[in-house]
Amino acid sequence: MLYLIGLGLGDATDITVKGLEIVRRCSRVYLEAYTSMLTVGKGALEEFYGRELLLADRDMVEQEADGILKDADVSDVAFLVVGDPFGATTHSDLVLRAVTAGIEYRVVHNASIMSAVGCCGLQLYNFGETVSIVFWTDTWKPESFYDKIKRNRDMGMHTLCLLDIKVKEQSTENLMRGRKIFEPARYMSAAQAAGQLLEIVQNRREKGEELAVTEDTVCVGLARVGAEDQAIRAGTLRELASCDLGGPLHSVIVTGHLHPLEVDMLRLFTSGPSGLQSLRTMDGSTCVS
């Protein structure tokens, strides 16, 4: 049996009791380590689970999946995924390979950032399409996520923005020379995402477009959701661009139409009395009905 087991979002203790029991009896346990991260590392997980974990990076999952699935028809293999195995990233490829090879699989669900963001008080019912925001480079500054946010906002919907993660990236030179030397991991912060969004707003303004998002649009930055030291900050897009929420992972929500109860909840996460006020008055298009 292949078990795909979600680890949730905080630390080692966020695994479910069911998941932990399975981890402890599997013959091999892989840890998917390239699409997300917990606040603790592999060592802490190994100590808590009482099991050695085999790190599965992107190359391994995409190119050596047969190794992961080896003997899974006659023994139990676990594949651990931060969050939920079918949350922000899906592992359909691995499942399909397993089924094709005649291997049964089972999913042990857990919290995903896709639903845990509800903790800021915005109702999941009121979210439209989720978008990803990638790191811009000097020569590549895609704006397509803005248009999706605009489409959601036009319908009054909130937008969850998942932020870029760069793990095991090679510099162009190292890539060309075939050197397996990797750059330090990079995780986009809420402030960086807000900064890119502000730049797009300015671009669109200069083009004379009607703006769906402005510097005063109410946004929410979330960091380390589910961990002891999680941080949530509600404020304008401009405020978010200069706020420091600490270590990764971060997410951003661009709000749409706000329900009064949602406003009451967001007030818990503003930075001061002026911030509380701004939620009502600063952005006409998102104020309370």
Add this chain to the structure above:
Amino acid sequence: MLYLIGLGLGDATDITVKGLEIVRRCSRVYLEAYTSMLTVGKGALEEFYGRELLLADRDMVEQEADGILKDADVSDVAFLVVGDPFGATTHSDLVLRAVTAGIEYRVVHNASIMSAVGCCGLQLYNFGETVSIVFWTDTWKPESFYDKIKRNRDMGMHTLCLLDIKVKEQSTENLMRGRKIFEPARYMSAAQAAGQLLEIVQNRREKGEELAVTEDTVCVGLARVGAEDQAIRAGTLRELASCDLGGPLHSVIVTGHLHPLEVDMLRLFTSGPSGLQSLRTMDGSTCVS
């Protein structure tokens, strides 16, 4: 401290290790018992957690919240919620009351149906607004959810439909006479939801509307997601209307534009070779690009 603890979606063992530790040391533990359910009852949870649970029905949470929060400023109280505490249902009211009373709170996240539906292989990124489908009566047959599904499909997005739950409902007569006699709990099945949707499709056809959904639109029925005996069925809306997925809870997804990898995954959940075929050919508007 007030702890809002998600129980996940399957049985007693789907609580997280962190959640279980907190449950075992709180002075009082409430179980929210009106917006969802696990495959096991209160007794099984009490046995596994090793704690007595106080049932919190809708009346209690809405009218006697102060009782739940009593002494939570000086001791620890847990409020258990099936799924995630901020998933399909939010408990913002209770949180706001706690904060107003000077009580700290913390959330222990878990799997929510809002993200666990990803297990059918449809990518959560490609979902639009979530809708609720309520039980129709002889005199009240709201169709507004159809228009939201239409709006999602027009943009190529999938729609998660959460299905009605009737717990502790009174008959009109008992309500008028003030008798606290409750009807048996009712949970809408995927087939019932599909049946109501088919009726709307027929209504709209008779009005000459251009149809966003037809009898051949690819849908997915999901039952008891996360439980050992979960059932997932992919097929046309017509097929779904006559399929029996067993006991509650059920959900339905009306698909939008399908990515090839999503089709490959849905094929795992069709009822036979003809079903496999139907995913490609029967509904022009949702076939693979």
